[in-house]
Amino acid sequence: MTGLYTADQVRAAEAVVLARTPEGALMQRAATGLATVCLRLAGRAVGLRVTLLVGAGNNGGDALWAGAILARRGAAVTALLLDPDRAHPAGLAALRRAGARVVTAPDAAGSDRADLVLDGITGIGGRGGLRPTAAAAVADAVAGPGLLVAVDVPSGVDADTGAVPGEAFPAQHTVTFGAVKPGLVVGEGRGYAGVVHLVDLGLELGAPSARRFGDPDVAARLPDPGAGDDKYSRGVVGVHAGSATYPGAAVLCTGAALRTRPGLVRYAGTAAEGVRAAWPEAIVTDGRPADAGRVQAWVVGPGAGTDDEARSVLAEVLATELPVLVDADALTLLAASPELAHDRSAPTVLTPHDREFTRFGWELGGDRVGAARSAARDLGVTVLLKGDATVVAGPDGTTFVNGTGTPWLATAGTGDVLSGVVGALLATGLDATEAAAAGAHLHGRAGQLAAAGGPLIASDLLRHLPTAVHLTTGRGGGLGGSGA
Numbered sequence: 419m420t421g422l423y424t425a426d427q428v429r430a431a432e433a434v435v436l437a438r439t440p441e442g443a444l445m446q447r448a449a450t451g452l453a454t455v456c457l458r459l460a461g462r463a464v465g466l467r468v469t470l471l472v473g474a475g476n477n478g479g480d481a482l483w484a485g486a487i488l489a490r491r492g493a494a495v496t497a498l499l500l501d502p503d504r505a506h507p508a509g510l511a512a513l514r515r516a517g518a519r520v521v522t523a524p525d526a527a528g529s530d531r532a533d534l535v536l537d538g539i540t541g542i543g544g545r546g547g548l549r550p551t552a553a554a555a556v557a558d559a560v561a562g563p564g565l566l567v568a569v570d571v572p573s574g575v576d577a578d579t580g581a582v583p584g585e586a587f588p589a590q591h592t593v594t595f596g597a598v599k600p601g602l603v604v605g606e607g608r609g610y611a612g613v614v615h616l617v618d619l620g621l622e623l624g625a626p627s628a629r630r631f632g633d634p635d636v637a638a639r640l641p642d643p644g645a646g647d648d649k650y651s652r653g654v655v656g657v658h659a660g661s662a663t664y665p666g667a668a669v670l671c672t673g674a675a676l677r678t679r680p681g682l683v684r685y686a687g688t689a690a691e692g693v694r695a696a697w698p699e700a701i702v703t704d705g706r707p708a709d710a711g712r713v714q715a716w717v718v719g720p721g722a723g724t725d726d727e728a729r730s731v732l733a734e735v736l737a738t739e740l741p742v743l744v745d746a747d748a749l750t751l752l753a754a755s756p757e758l759a760h761d762r763s764a765p766t767v768l769t770p771h772d773r774e775f776t777r778f779g780w781e782l783g784g785d786r787v788g789a790a791r792s793a794a795r796d797l798g799v800t801v802l803l804k805g806d807a808t809v810v811a812g813p814d815g816t817t818f819v820n821g822t823g824t825p826w827l828a829t830a831g832t833g834d835v836l837s838g839v840v841g842a843l844l845a846t847g848l849d850a851t852e853a854a855a856a857g858a859h860l861h862g863r864a865g866q867l868a869a870a871g872g873p874l875i876a877s878d879l880l881r882h883l884p885t886a887v888h889l890t891t892g893r894g895g896g897l898g899g900s901g902a
C-alpha cells in the first residue's frame with residue numbers, strides 16, 4: 419500500500435525531523451537520493467552534461483546540492499538561476515565549490531545539449547502555473563535532448579491535487595522526497611510526473627490523505643476458497659444490465675463478475691437469452707431482480723436503458739438491504755432522483771465517468787480527489803470516479819487512487835467489465851470502498867495484460883481477469899510496477 423501525503427502533511431513531518439537533525443541534514447538526504455537516482459538513470463557521471471533549473475526556494479536548494487554531487491563525480495553541470503538573489507545560499511556555494519557553471523541568462527543554460535535537465539524551480543511551495551521566465555526555460559529544456567527529471571514535484575503541478583493551472587514541467591521522471599504526493603499520481607499532474615521515484619527521508623508520517631493499493635493489498639482481500647466454502651459463502655452477485663436488442667453490456671458485466679470468482683452470478687433482465695448463450699455458468703431469468711433468487715449484492719445499469727421499467731428496477735434494488743453498484747444508465751436515472759440512494763442501510767457504489775459525475779450537479783475541476791470526496795459525502799455513497807487514475811472515495815472520506823491501467827482501456831464496454839468485477843467483490847462482503855478500489859486495480863491489471871498483445875477490446879479483459887487475479891494474489895509471478 420502506498421500512502422499519499424499532502425504538502426502540509428509532509429511539511430509537518432519534516433518539521434519534526436528538522437528540529438532534531440543538524441541544519442541542512444534533511445536537504446542533504448534529499449539531494450543525495452536525487453543524485454543517486456540521476457546517476458542510475460544516466461548510467462554514468464563523467465562527462466554527463468547536466469542543466470539545473472533553479473528557483474528561489476528549497477526545491478532549488480535540492481537541485482543545487484544534487485548538482486554539486488554530480489559535478490564532484492565528473493559531470494559538467496550548469497545551473498540557471500531563475501531568481502539569482504534568492505537562490506539557496508548553501509546549495510549555491512556547494513555547487514560553486516564543486517566547479518559547476520552558474521548562469522543567469524536563460525540562453526546560457528545549455529539545455530540544447532544537456533543529457534539531463536533537473537527541474538528545481540518549485541516543489542511543494544509552488545503556486546499556480548510557471549511564471550514567464552521559468553516557462554521559457556522549461557520550453558528550452560523540452561526542445562532539447564536531455565532527460566527531464568523533476569525534483570520532488572514537476573513545477574507547475576499542484577502537489578496536493580494534480581491540477582495544472584498553466585505551464586508546467588513535463589517530467590519523464592520525478593524524484594520525490596519523504597512521501598508520494600497525490601498530485602503525482604492523479605489528475606493532469608500524473609501525466610507530468612512520469613515515473614515516480616520515492617526517496618525515503620525517514621519521516622514519521624501519520625495516516626495518509628489517500629492510499630494506493632499494490633498487488634499484495636488486493637491479494638489480502640481475495641482469499642482462496644477454503645474446504646468449508648460453498649457458493650453462498652463465496653458470494654452471490656446479481657446483475658441487471660443490457661437489453662434484448664443490446665445484450666453486449668449484460669454479457670460483459672456477467673462474464674466479468676464470473677471471472678472475479680464469486681460463488682455464483684445470477685442475471686435478471688431482458689438480455690437473458692444472450693447471457694444464457696454466453697455464460698452457461700450463470701443462473702438467468704428474464705424477469706425482474708426479485709425473480710432472480712437470493713443474492714448478496716446487485717449491479718444495476720450497464721446498457722439497461724432509462725425508461726420507466728429501468729427506473730423501477732433501480733428503485734427495487736436500492737430498496738433492498740444489499741450492497742448495490744449503480745453504473746451507466748442507472749447513474750443517469752439516479753442523478754434525476756438522488757433521493758433513491760438516501761437512507762440506505764447497505765452500501766451504494768456509483769461508478770461515473772466525468773459526464774455522468776457532473777449530471778449529479780457535482781463540480782469537476784482539476785481536483786479529482788476533492789470532487790469525488792465531496793460527492794461521496796454529499797450522497798452518503800462510495801464514488802468510483804473513472805479516469806486515467808481512477809479515484810475511489812467512501813462516504814467517511816476514505817480515499818484510494820488507482821495505480822494500474824492503460825490508456826487502451828478507454829474503449830467501449832470496459833466500464834461494463836469494471837462493474838461486474840466490483841459487484842463480485844461486493845458480494846464477498848468486502849467493505850464497499852475497498853471493493854471498488856480493489857476492483858479498479860484488478861481491472862487495470864487485466865487491461866495491462868490485454869494491451870501487451872496490442873490494442874484491446876473489452877472481451878479481452880475477461881480472458882485476462884483470471885491471470886490478473888493470480889498475479890495479484892502472487893500465484894502467477896510478478897508484474898513490474900512503475901516506480902513508487
Ligand SMILES: NC(=O)C1=CN([C@@H]2O[C@H](COP(=O)(O)OP(=O)(O)OC[C@H]3O[C@@H](n4cnc5c(N)ncnc54)[C@H](OP(=O)(O)O)[C@@H]3O)[C@@H](O)[C@H]2O)[C@@H](O)CC1
Pocket residue numbers: 432436444445448449473474475476477478480539540541542543544545546547548549552569570571574595
Ligand atoms: N524543508 C526542508 O528542509 C526540505 C525541503 N525540501 C524541498 O523543499 C521544497 C519546498 O521548498 P519551499 O517551501 O522553499 O518551496 P518551493 O517549492 O521551493 O517553492 C517556493 C519558491 O518558488 C517560488 N514560486 C512559487 N510559485 C511559483 C511559480 N508558479 N513559478 C515560479 N516560481 C514560483 C516562490 O517565489 P515567491 O512566490 O516567494 O516569489 C518561492 O521562492 C520541497 O518541495 C523539497 O524539494 C527537501 O529538501 C527536504 C528538506
Ligand SMILES: [K+]
Pocket residue numbers: 477537538539540541568569570571572573
Ligand atoms: K520541481
